Amino acid sequence: MRCEVCGKEIRGPPFRKVIEGAKVIVCAQCAPFGDSEWSPAKPKPQVSSKPTRRSEFELLEKLTLVEDYGDRIRQARQKASMSIEELAKKLSEKESVVKKLEKQELVPNDELIKKIKNVLKVDLLEPAETVKSPKTPKPSEGIALGDLIKIDENLSQEKLKKSGQ
Numbered sequence: 354m355r356c357e358v359c360g361k362e363i364r365g366p367p368f369r370k371v372i373e374g375a376k377v378i379v380c381a382q383c384a385p386f387g388d389s390e391w392s393p394a395k396p397k398p399q400v401s402s403k404p405t406r407r408s409e410f411e412l413l414e415k416l417t418l419v420e421d422y423g424d425r426i427r428q429a430r431q432k433a434s435m436s437i438e439e440l441a442k443k444l445s446e447k448e449s450v451v452k453k454l455e456k457q458e459l460v461p462n463d464e465l466i467k468k469i470k471n472v473l474k475v476d477l478l479e480p481a482e483t484v485k486s487p488k489t490p491k492p493s494e495g496i497a498l499g500d501l502i503k504i505d506e507n508l509s510q511e512k513l514k515k516s517g518q
Contacts, residue, residue: 356380360497369393377498416478418466423457429473430455443472 354363357377367378370387379387419425430440430451437455441448446465453459454469461469466477 358383359499417481419479422477423455427455429475444468
Protein backbone atom coordinates (compact mmCIF):
# COMPACT_ATOMS: atom_id res chain seq x y z
CA MET A 354 0.00 0.00 0.00
CA ARG A 355 1.27 3.49 -0.81
CA CYS A 356 0.94 6.72 1.14
CA GLU A 357 -1.60 9.02 -0.48
CA VAL A 358 0.45 12.10 0.43
CA CYS A 359 4.09 11.27 -0.35
CA GLY A 360 3.58 8.18 -2.53
CA LYS A 361 6.09 6.03 -0.62
CA GLU A 362 5.40 2.41 0.25
CA ILE A 363 3.82 2.26 3.72
CA ARG A 364 5.93 0.20 6.12
CA GLY A 365 4.15 -0.70 9.31
CA PRO A 366 0.56 0.17 10.08
CA PRO A 367 -1.15 2.75 7.85
CA PHE A 368 -2.77 5.80 9.44
CA ARG A 369 -6.20 7.10 8.48
CA LYS A 370 -6.03 10.88 8.78
CA VAL A 371 -8.10 13.88 7.71
CA ILE A 372 -5.84 16.35 5.90
CA GLU A 373 -7.48 19.61 4.80
CA GLY A 374 -10.89 17.92 4.79
CA ALA A 375 -9.82 14.88 2.76
CA LYS A 376 -9.80 11.40 4.27
CA VAL A 377 -6.48 9.80 3.31
CA ILE A 378 -4.38 6.79 4.24
CA VAL A 379 -0.84 7.89 5.06
CA CYS A 380 2.49 6.60 6.32
CA ALA A 381 3.96 7.30 9.77
CA GLN A 382 6.01 10.23 8.39
CA CYS A 383 2.96 12.02 6.93
CA ALA A 384 0.61 11.18 9.85
CA PRO A 385 1.50 14.37 11.83
CA PHE A 386 0.08 16.50 8.98
CA GLY A 387 -3.38 15.07 9.65
CA ASP A 388 -5.94 16.56 12.00
CA SER A 389 -7.83 13.52 13.24
CA GLU A 390 -8.31 9.80 12.75
CA TRP A 391 -11.21 8.41 10.74
CA SER A 392 -12.59 4.91 10.38
CA PRO A 393 -14.14 3.37 7.28
CA ALA A 394 -17.92 3.26 7.26
CA LYS A 395 -19.34 -0.14 8.04
CA PRO A 396 -21.65 -1.44 5.32
CA LYS A 397 -25.25 -1.54 6.44
CA PRO A 398 -26.84 -4.97 6.21
CA GLN A 399 -29.60 -5.05 3.64
CA VAL A 400 -32.83 -6.33 5.07
CA SER A 401 -35.47 -7.23 2.55
CA SER A 402 -38.94 -8.39 3.44
CA LYS A 403 -39.83 -9.34 -0.13
CA PRO A 404 -37.66 -11.12 -2.65
CA THR A 405 -36.57 -8.73 -5.38
CA ARG A 406 -38.25 -9.15 -8.73
CA ARG A 407 -36.88 -7.82 -11.95
CA SER A 408 -39.20 -5.30 -13.42
CA GLU A 409 -40.01 -5.17 -17.11
CA PHE A 410 -38.08 -1.90 -17.28
CA GLU A 411 -34.86 -3.55 -16.04
CA LEU A 412 -35.28 -6.32 -18.58
CA LEU A 413 -35.89 -3.82 -21.39
CA GLU A 414 -32.72 -1.94 -20.44
CA LYS A 415 -30.70 -5.05 -21.26
CA LEU A 416 -32.37 -5.40 -24.66
CA THR A 417 -31.92 -3.29 -27.77
CA LEU A 418 -34.07 -2.75 -30.82
CA VAL A 419 -33.14 -4.93 -33.81
CA GLU A 420 -31.66 -3.09 -36.78
CA ASP A 421 -34.23 -4.33 -39.30
CA TYR A 422 -37.34 -3.66 -37.20
CA GLY A 423 -39.13 -2.01 -40.13
CA ASP A 424 -38.76 -5.08 -42.35
CA ARG A 425 -39.82 -7.39 -39.52
CA ILE A 426 -42.98 -5.36 -38.87
CA ARG A 427 -43.89 -5.23 -42.57
CA GLN A 428 -43.26 -8.96 -43.11
CA ALA A 429 -45.27 -9.93 -40.00
CA ARG A 430 -48.14 -7.64 -41.09
CA GLN A 431 -48.18 -9.14 -44.59
CA LYS A 432 -47.98 -12.68 -43.18
CA ALA A 433 -51.04 -11.92 -41.03
CA SER A 434 -52.79 -10.57 -44.18
CA MET A 435 -53.35 -7.16 -42.60
CA SER A 436 -53.38 -3.80 -44.28
CA ILE A 437 -51.57 -0.83 -42.76
CA GLU A 438 -54.98 0.58 -41.79
CA GLU A 439 -55.99 -2.63 -39.97
CA LEU A 440 -52.70 -2.83 -38.09
CA ALA A 441 -52.97 0.82 -37.09
CA LYS A 442 -56.44 0.19 -35.63
CA LYS A 443 -55.27 -2.87 -33.68
CA LEU A 444 -52.31 -0.93 -32.30
CA SER A 445 -54.49 2.13 -31.56
CA GLU A 446 -52.08 4.23 -33.60
CA LYS A 447 -52.34 6.40 -36.71
CA GLU A 448 -51.62 4.92 -40.14
CA SER A 449 -48.75 7.36 -40.56
CA VAL A 450 -47.08 5.90 -37.45
CA VAL A 451 -47.24 2.37 -38.91
CA LYS A 452 -45.91 3.60 -42.27
CA LYS A 453 -43.01 5.41 -40.57
CA LEU A 454 -42.23 2.32 -38.48
CA GLU A 455 -42.05 0.14 -41.59
CA LYS A 456 -39.76 2.69 -43.30
CA GLN A 457 -37.72 2.97 -40.08
CA GLU A 458 -38.33 6.70 -39.97
CA LEU A 459 -39.75 6.32 -36.45
CA VAL A 460 -38.19 4.41 -33.57
CA PRO A 461 -40.88 2.71 -31.46
CA ASN A 462 -40.98 3.32 -27.73
CA ASP A 463 -41.23 0.45 -25.23
CA GLU A 464 -45.03 0.63 -25.08
CA LEU A 465 -45.38 0.44 -28.87
CA ILE A 466 -42.89 -2.44 -29.04
CA LYS A 467 -45.10 -4.39 -26.59
CA LYS A 468 -48.23 -3.64 -28.66
CA ILE A 469 -46.53 -4.80 -31.87
CA LYS A 470 -45.34 -7.98 -30.15
CA ASN A 471 -48.87 -8.75 -28.91
CA VAL A 472 -50.60 -8.06 -32.24
CA LEU A 473 -48.08 -9.40 -34.77
CA LYS A 474 -46.26 -11.96 -32.57
CA VAL A 475 -42.91 -10.55 -33.70
CA ASP A 476 -39.99 -9.84 -31.38
CA LEU A 477 -38.24 -6.53 -32.06
CA LEU A 478 -35.78 -6.71 -29.17
CA GLU A 479 -32.47 -8.56 -28.87
CA PRO A 480 -29.93 -8.82 -26.03
CA ALA A 481 -27.68 -5.78 -25.80
CA GLU A 482 -23.96 -6.24 -26.29
CA THR A 483 -22.03 -5.95 -23.07
CA VAL A 484 -19.13 -3.53 -23.07
CA LYS A 485 -16.36 -4.14 -20.58
CA SER A 486 -15.12 -1.06 -18.78
CA PRO A 487 -11.40 -0.34 -19.00
CA LYS A 488 -9.31 -1.43 -16.05
CA THR A 489 -8.57 1.23 -13.47
CA PRO A 490 -4.90 2.07 -13.06
CA LYS A 491 -3.03 0.65 -10.09
CA PRO A 492 -2.40 3.10 -7.24
CA SER A 493 1.36 2.87 -7.84
CA GLU A 494 0.86 4.25 -11.36
CA GLY A 495 -0.95 7.41 -10.21
CA ILE A 496 0.29 10.71 -8.85
CA ALA A 497 0.29 11.14 -5.08
CA LEU A 498 -0.72 14.41 -3.40
CA GLY A 499 2.91 14.96 -2.45
CA ASP A 500 3.90 14.87 -6.14
CA LEU A 501 1.39 17.63 -6.93
CA ILE A 502 2.72 19.77 -4.09
CA LYS A 503 6.29 19.33 -5.37
CA ILE A 504 5.22 20.30 -8.89
CA ASP A 505 3.45 23.40 -7.53
CA GLU A 506 6.51 24.36 -5.45
CA ASN A 507 8.81 23.95 -8.47
CA LEU A 508 6.56 26.15 -10.61
CA SER A 509 6.41 28.78 -7.88
CA GLN A 510 10.21 28.83 -7.56
CA GLU A 511 10.62 29.18 -11.33
CA LYS A 512 8.24 32.16 -11.37
CA LEU A 513 10.17 33.81 -8.54
CA LYS A 514 13.47 33.33 -10.39
CA LYS A 515 12.06 34.80 -13.61
CA SER A 516 10.50 37.80 -11.88
CA GLY A 517 13.67 38.45 -9.83
CA GLN A 518 15.98 38.72 -12.86
